[in-house]
Amino acid sequence: AVAATYGSSTRTPAQILQGGSAAKGAPPGRVARVARVGTKTAKANLAVSPGRMRDLSSLVRLEIGRVQVTYQPSTMEFSGRLASFPIGDILQWAHNDQRAGTLVVRRSGSEKRIFLRNGDVVACFSDDPAEFFGQHLLVNGLLDEKDLIRALKHCQKTGQKLGDALQTMGILPAEKVQEALRHHVENQVCDIFLWRSGIFYFAVESLASELELLQPLSGVALAMEGSRWSDEAQRVRRVFVHDNVVLQRGRK
Secondary structure: OEEEEOOOOOOOHHHHHOOOOOOOOOOOOOOOEEEOEOOEOOOOOOOOOOOOOOOOOOOEEEEEOOEEEEEOOOOOOEEEEOOOOOHHHHHHHHHHOOOOEEEEEEEOOEEEEEEEEOOEEEEEEEOOHHHOHHHHHHHOOOOOHHHHHHHHHHHHHHOOOHHHHHHHOOOOOHHHHHHHHHHHHHHHHHHHOOOOOOEEEEEOEEOOHHHOOOOOEOHHHHHHHHHHHHHHHHHHHHHOOOOOOOOOOOOO
């Protein structure tokens, strides 16, 4: 067996913001530390082209942020560019083939990991602080900054995930937390449809069940919603032709 970790296992405020379960990969260009056992070694960020196989019988346990996943190098993986394999096509392929594992997508300075079970999306984690669960709650008006800070302090003391802490403290009921988590995952996946470039690879990794959504999201439904996001973005771009456009309130 080969044990590998990304970075430090120390709990950080950024990880707590994402519910204490942010599956954060190593920054681009950073190679995972690999512990050698016997005569075999393996890199945690292994990715091969379609049709190629890795004949390794050992398992690799990865600790990404505070989330441990089990990686199986003996299973076929593939990688490519989003320009050649659109994210919608990948999600539909995973749904049709009832795939289980992790779809990792990257672009400059950003990485997301989409966890799949039976072809459906059960979790998605980003290393962008703007996409952490706490920020999602603030932006959508589900809680204010004061309550978020109180909840984060509770997380630091108890080790609970943010969603669990919000329920324990009576800030949000369980059904609201689950609804927010589903919306959060959906937004993170659909945002990839707006990327102009990026790369991806698919790997067989398992995620702890308590970190998954109680009700998985359909990959086909996400592909359709993501396509709608893309269409809307193109319509907006036809009006605001460059990024230097500044909006201001008009006169009545």
